[in-house]
Amino acid sequence: MKPAFWARKAHKWIGLVIGVQALLWMISGLYMTVISIDVIHGDHLAHGATRPLPASASYLTPAQLSAGHPGLTGFRLKHLLERPVYEVKAAGQVMLVDAKTGEPLSPLDEQDARRIAESLYQGEARLVSISLLAKAPQEVASRPVPMWQAKFDDRGGTTLYVSPTTGELLAKRHDLWRWFDFLWMFHIMDYEAREDVNNTLLRFAAAVGFVFALSGAWLLFYSFRRGGKA
Numbered sequence: 001m002k003p004a005f006w007a008r009k010a011h012k013w014i015g016l017v018i019g020v021q022a023l024l025w026m027i028s029g030l031y032m033t034v035i036s037i038d039v040i041h042g043d044h045l046a047h048g049a050t051r052p053l054p055a056s057a058s059y060l061t062p063a064q065l066s067a068g069h070p071g072l073t074g075f076r077l078k079h080l081l082e083r084p085v086y087e088v089k090a091a092g093q094v095m096l097v098d099a100k101t102g103e104p105l106s107p108l109d110e111q112d113a114r115r116i117a118e119s120l121y122q123g124e125a126r127l128v129s130i131s132l133l134a135k136a137p138q139e140v141a142s143r144p145v146p147m148w149q150a151k152f153d154d155r156g157g158t159t160l161y162v163s164p165t166t167g168e169l170l171a172k173r174h175d176l177w178r179w180f181d182f183l184w185m186f187h188i189m190d191y192e193a194r195e196d197v198n199n200t201l202l203r204f205a206a207a208v209g210f211v212f213a214l215s216g217a218w219l220l221f222y223s224f225r226r227g228g229k230a
Contacts, residue, residue: 117150125154
């Protein structure tokens with residue numbers, strides 16, 4: 001049989017196998033190019049910027065911090081709801097203390113978490129629920145727990161995740177991000193963690209797709225040769 005016959009057979013059957021995945025690659029790729037990555041990241045929904053802290057002689061000194069926290073390995077001064085605090089790392093743990101009195105502030109309670117979420121949010125919608133999670137949802141699976149989950153009543157389903165230990169914004173999620181994540185799963189063919197862009201299934205599908213392209217190129221070449229002879 002002629003090579004064109006086998007190329008046509010291979011092209012048809014490979015197309016049946018890889019066609020759906022190729023369509024998913026194109027749909028997901030189109031979404032990723034149409035929607036700005038800044039929008040996907042939700043930079044317009046929340047911010048983590050704070051104004052500089054004023055110099056003050058009343059802040060605890062490093063020596064005082066070290067005396068109050070044996071095994072101190074690091075600290076940094078920052079704002080928490082307009083209040084100067086130290087984020088202290090000692091004995092393998094992280095905690096917040098008042099920068100002037102040394103009073104422990106973490107873990108943050110619901111009231112503080114609510115105020116932090118509302119101060120970070122850039123929209124006009126109201127905060128409808130806030131929950132302390134011991135297990136991270138799929139959309140923030142890589143973030144440390146526990147975490148505060150704050151949901152806002154806007155069209156995008158905005159959810160902010162705040163650390164009860166440091167008060168920092170861990171992640172911001174909304175519906176456009178969730179669609180991106182869903183399509184990304186199909187794009188890289190990692191249906192569990194949605195992170196591995198070098199998995200076996202993706203490599204296999206890419207190889208089959210390459211054979212599909214080669215068989216199509218051969219058929220195109222053959223059709224031109226045949227037309228020329230005619």
